[in-house]
Amino acid sequence: MEKLNLQKATTVAKSPLLFEIFHECQTTKARTGRMSLVHYDVDTPVFMPVGTQGTLKGLLPQQLEKLNCQIILGNTYHLGTRPGIDILKKAGGLHNFMNWKRALLTDSGGFQMVSLLQLACIQEDGVEFRSPYTGSTCILSPEYSIEIQNIIGADIAMQLDDVVHSTLKGQRVEEAMNRTCRWLDRCLKVHGKSNEQSIFAIVQGGLNAKLRSECAKELVQRKVNGFAVGGLSGGESKDDFWRMVHLSTDILPRNKPRYLMGVGFAVDLIICSALGIDMFDCVFPTRTARFGCALIRTGQINLKQLQYRKDMRPIDETCECSTCKTYTRAYLHHIVTIETVACHLLSVHNIAFQMKLMQDIRRSIEEQKFPEFIQQFMLDLYPNKEYPSWIINALKAVNIKLL
Numbered sequence: 001m002e003k004l005n006l007q008k009a010t011t012v013a014k015s016p017l018l019f020e021i022f023h024e025c026q027t028t029k030a031r032t033g034r035m036s037l038v039h040y041d042v043d044t045p046v047f048m049p050v051g052t053q054g055t056l057k058g059l060l061p062q063q064l065e066k067l068n069c070q071i072i073l074g075n076t077y078h079l080g081t082r083p084g085i086d087i088l089k090k091a092g093g094l095h096n097f098m099n100w101k102r103a104l105l106t107d108s109g110g111f112q113m114v115s116l117l118q119l120a121c122i123q124e125d126g127v128e129f130r131s132p133y134t135g136s137t138c139i140l141s142p143e144y145s146i147e148i149q150n151i152i153g154a155d156i157a158m159q160l161d162d163v164v165h166s167t168l169k170g171q172r173v174e175e176a177m178n179r180t181c182r183w184l185d186r187c188l189k190v191h192g193k194s195n196e197q198s199i200f201a202i203v204q205g206g207l208n209a210k211l212r213s214e215c216a217k218e219l220v221q222r223k224v225n226g227f228a229v230g231g232l233s234g235g236e237s238k239d240d241f242w243r244m245v246h247l248s249t250d251i252l253p254r255n256k257p258r259y260l261m262g263v264g265f266a267v268d269l270i271i272c273s274a275l276g277i278d279m280f281d282c283v284f285p286t287r288t289a290r291f292g293c294a295l296i297r298t299g300q301i302n303l304k305q306l307q308y309r310k311d312m313r314p315i316d317e318t319c320e321c322s323t324c325k326t327y328t329r330a331y332l333h334h335i336v337t338i339e340t341v342a343c344h345l346l347s348v349h350n351i352a353f354q355m356k357l358m359q360d361i362r363r364s365i366e367e368q369k370f371p372e373f374i375q376q377f378m379l380d381l382y383p384n385k386e387y388p389s390w391i392i393n394a395l396k397a398v399n400i401k402l403l
Helices: 002-013 061-066 076-091 094-098 142-152 171-190 209-219 238-251 266-274 284-290 322-326 329-335 340-366 370-381 389-396
Strands: 017-024 031-037 041-044 046-049 071-075 103-107 120-122 127-130 137-140 156-158 198-203 226-229 258-260 279-282 293-296 299-302
Touching: 017 340, 031 340, 041 046, 046 340, 071 076, 076 094, 076 103, 076 137, 076 142, 094 103, 103 142, 137 142, 142 156, 142 171, 171 198, 171 209, 198 209, 209 238, 226 238, 238 258, 238 266, 238 389, 266 279, 266 340, 266 370, 266 389, 284 293, 284 340, 293 340, 322 340, 329 340, 340 370
Parallel strands: 046 071, 046 279, 071 103, 103 156, 156 198, 198 226, 226 258, 258 279
Antiparallel strands: 017 031, 031 041, 120 127, 127 137, 293 299
16 A cells, blocks of 8 residues: 555656756757657757647648657637637547647747737736637636646646737836736646646746846746746847847756747747757748748748749758658749648648758757857858848857857
8 A cells, every 4th residue: 555655646746847958058058958748758949830729730740740840839719719628628638639649838828918919908817808700708817728728738838928019118018027927826826737737937028128037037936847938029129039038048947948939930049049948939930831932041932933933953952851852843833822732842841941950959069069050050041241230149148159
């Protein structure tokens, strides 16, 4: 009986997220690690594709597995509205509902305070939304956000935060920062699956260094398994953007994962990895695919342009994805933005590009060659060496001088 009780206590005490750091760059704040989650292990730094409605536009879960995607996102507000918690509960959670066997993270719905602002009314109790689907209203409170996320069953659940536009200044920013801290406490109080799901806190504070520092210092006092840097990548200057990331990672604890929300451009992924970020997400790779654009190391190519009409090369001759192995730029030019299969083919390539980029970042950190990797990447992107000042400033802050 004593042995049985000991085994039970050990099971209860097990964390739903174990984070191990493997290598740290000796020049920058970059590091490689692994998050061991309930459904899957995730290598970091990691880019997480976004499947807002429980699906990645243009790709099946099995295709994501073949692309070595270890974790994807769903959105609490949208999934809670449609299909709704009753159907998700009946399905046994989002993993079963969408047939995804690997890790999941759910955004709390806070971002919709900005993206659906005309449909939302923000109060201390929560956010009153008018559904864009039915016109009915509902209150998304911290408690209800966690209830939905408990039913969804994601490995990582984000706290409900009070999100304001990244360029906003004044009293509203401070109000949102303080409310985010209060809402975290409410999220933690009602969290019903602490042995299965981790709640991440979100650092807010706009572009105000004092407020953002205050928020980060307040949140690290809470018992959470990870932290996010929120409220950025919304139109602010790049110099403001990287400084807020740099400031946040200086305060957030070393032994827990750090997630920068809503960031997916290749340059941003590289620089923010150097600034100490472990996790990223963005709709950009699949969204730009729907507009006929393919990602390459020197930016992106718009396959709608006439110059590709007779181009019999693949998108990228060094890419191993099924699109590049099978189809030419000329064929893709023929069908992009016209045939739905084009969205699928370009999404395969763009997600493969993101996965390979993160793999290269991790490998260069492991080999203590990350500064050289950054220098060569930026030189390939800017062969005339006319680097944007924000890139120079951000890299200088972590001891890298470009070639």
